[in-house]
Amino acid sequence: MPQPLQSPFVEIERADWARLAPRMSNPLSEEEVRRLRGLGDRLELREVAEVYLPLSRLVSLYQESAARLHRETHEFLGSKALPTPFVIGVAGSVAVGKSTSARLLQELLRRWEGSPRVELLTTDGFLHPNRVLEERGLMQRKGFPESYDRRALLGFVSRVKSGEAEVSAPVYSHLTYDIVPGEEIVVRRPDILIVEGLNVLQPPPSGSHLAVSDLFDFSIYVDARTSAIREWYIERFWALRESAFQDPDSYFHRFADMTRQQARIYSEDIWDSINGPNLVEHVLPTRPRADLVLRKAEDHTIRSVLLRKL
Numbered sequence: 001m002p003q004p005l006q007s008p009f010v011e012i013e014r015a016d017w018a019r020l021a022p023r024m025s026n027p028l029s030e031e032e033v034r035r036l037r038g039l040g041d042r043l044e045l046r047e048v049a050e051v052y053l054p055l056s057r058l059v060s061l062y063q064e065s066a067a068r069l070h071r072e073t074h075e076f077l078g079s080k081a082l083p084t085p086f087v088i089g090v091a092g093s094v095a096v097g098k099s100t101s102a103r104l105l106q107e108l109l110r111r112w113e114g115s116p117r118v119e120l121l122t123t124d125g126f127l128h129p130n131r132v133l134e135e136r137g138l139m140q141r142k143g144f145p146e147s148y149d150r151r152a153l154l155g156f157v158s159r160v161k162s163g164e165a166e167v168s169a170p171v172y173s174h175l176t177y178d179i180v181p182g183e184e185i186v187v188r189r190p191d192i193l194i195v196e197g198l199n200v201l202q203p204p205p206s207g208s209h210l211a212v213s214d215l216f217d218f219s220i221y222v223d224a225r226t227s228a229i230r231e232w233y234i235e236r237f238w239a240l241r242e243s244a245f246q247d248p249d250s251y252f253h254r255f256a257d258m259t260r261q262q263a264r265i266y267s268e269d270i271w272d273s274i275n276g277p278n279l280v281e282h283v284l285p286t287r288p289r290a291d292l293v294l295r296k297a298e299d300h301t302i303r304s305v306l307l308r309k310l
Helices: 015-017 030-036 045-077 100-111 131-135 150-159 226-241 259-288
Strands: 008-011 085-090 118-122 168-172 178-188 191-196 218-223 292-296 304-306
Touching: 008 015, 008 150, 008 226, 015 045, 030 100, 045 085, 045 100, 045 218, 045 292, 045 304, 085 100, 085 259, 100 118, 100 191, 118 178, 150 168, 150 191, 168 292, 191 226, 218 259, 226 259
Parallel strands: 085 191, 085 218, 118 191, 218 292
Antiparallel strands: 008 304, 168 178, 292 304
16 A cells, blocks of 8 residues: 655644744834835734744754855865855745745844845846737736746856855836836845745756756745635735825826725736736745745734755
8 A cells, every 4th residue: 555645844833833933032123024014914023033033043054054064065175265145045926925024034134143144136027028028928927937037037046156246136116017127136245145036946947957946045935825815915906006006107007096896806807817827837836845834824924834854
């Protein structure tokens, strides 16, 4: 009789995970948490202390271990080399809260011993410009793997990982829903680089031997039931309709006068035709590739942590 497949993860309930928190006070204030919290997220100080503080400590241990191994390897080889940045990938669905998790992790990691320099890059900047997407008939597949310049993203992370002094990336505007011509973000040899995006844990595309996820030293997947994420997306669309969409320069300004019912119907259609299929077909299958999974409950709070067995 075939044996059931064993999970590569150990699941740690939130109460048990919280006991792993280092004996230190929460380094963030209420105001800082509000600033870091994404639209629709319900992040509170208690969750920072019980979930993200132990997570940041675990990641810092991995980073310290990697730096030590790098140093000892070069001593063994009798060579000299600058330390290379520790690269973290953060993946998950649209509206699941991965951006909040990435920003929060950046802030907490900066506050560990030695005050490491931590940079955060979102992969939105590597979306093809709308002009290119329209030429290729991909505007309705924005966010799917083929809508990104994956070669450019891989090149960016490779150059950072190799220790180049300065590496630049394009800038994406959520206001105009497009790449900003002539603007760039410059990363200058950080101690830690966090790369956040829908598809960062994708395996190599057909015909390629390397994926950006192959360059990660640690990876996190933010998870929740698909039905919950769908509802969060709909709620976020309404919140944006009352805020960002009101800006005349917004790509979505035409939705600013929608009724609540109209906004719900439209956002449900967008989810069911674009974001939902992308999650099921491309994002969710990458979850097993993560080193750690943050599992959210229906109310957006973390209920458990899955940690890959060593």
